[in-house]
Amino acid sequence: MGNDDRSRIAKEFRGFVAAAAAAPSPLYAELSAAVAEDDVVLDFLLDLPGPKQQPMLLFGAIAFLDGPPAGPDQLHSVIRDDGDRIREVMLSRFTQTNEPARCAALLAALGDTEGPVGLVEVGSSAGLCLYPDRYSYEFDGRPVGARSAVHVVTTTSGGVPVPDRLPQVSARIGVDQNPLDPADPDDRAWLRALIWPGPNAAHRLERLDAAAGIAAGEPATVLTGDLIDQLPEALDRLPPDCTPVVFHTAVLAYLERTRREEFVALVKSLGVRWVAQEAAGIVPGIDRDLAGAESFVLSVDGRPVAVTAPHGGRIDWL
Secondary structure (H helix, E strand, O other): OOHHHHHHHHHHHHHHHHHHHHOOOHHHHHHHHHHOOOHHHHHHHHOOOHHHOOHHHHHHHHHHHHOOOOOHHHHHHHHHHHHHHHHHHHHHOOOOOOOHHHHHHHHHHOOOOOOOEEEEEEOOOOOHHHOHHHOEEEEOOEEEOOOOOOEEEEEEEOOOOOOOOOOOEEEEEEEEOOOOOOOOHHHHHHHHHOOOOOOOHHHHHHHHHHHHHHHHHOOOEEEEOOHHHHHHHHHHOOOOOOEEEEEEEOOHHHOOHHHHHHHHHHHHHOOOEEEEEEEOOOOOOOOHHHOOOOOEEEEEOOEEEEEEOOOOOEEEEO
8 A cells, every 4th residue: 555545544534633623522633633644553554454444443442442542642652562452453343333312313303203113223333222212302401201311411403393202112123234232241342432532421421331221121123234235124024013214323424325325225215214314425415515524414214404413412403
């Protein structure tokens, strides 16, 4: 690999600075900027397959082993001195952030759905977003649902259609190429390592642990494999008396453009409710100018309805 690959990796880390700063994770913003200028770290990343050169996979692997580095100097040192262990984690693991707070946007998207719903999440990770009815919510101080160990607080603008009640969920099915088990200590540790250090980290870790406990106590059905290949089977497993809902968050960016288009064509042909939370421009047909790099676009059946915070906490209705 040559200078073009080095420049591409450096550009990706520079681009990650804004997202980390908005999270907010000042540490990861600082580390991302430093990686782009650090030949030792860039050489380490160049030896990995392209899909394994992502900022969050690097930072997550380091955090998984020994906790986040304190700053650029320590990051440089751990790559130089402990690169083999870090490489092993990066080759065996995947970026699979699983944030239960994203369920607030799912709740708003499902607000007008009558009767029971059957949830199918593609790219489900540990499936923590398959339990929106087991969590409680607060939209601008307005409560929805009986108080749960997982309590999601959200601010809104633009007239978000906040539902009066939680959805009735009759089935939960996850699809993932490398599903995580919420009852497995190592998988939980990996999910914790993917939470960005910063002022929101303590709340996110507490929420993650509580959601993993709920999911472990009521395991969802999980299909291992490609989201396009497995989606028809997942839908076939839903009970006949429910509204099928296919949803995903921060998943399609990991697919090639042609595969995204294939997925969109498939889900549109199936006659299901389709809810997506993805970065602007990732879902084919959704305008990339709707949101900045630090936000997601929430769409229902291919129609954009809101801009959301990537880790939950805010919904701006369009």
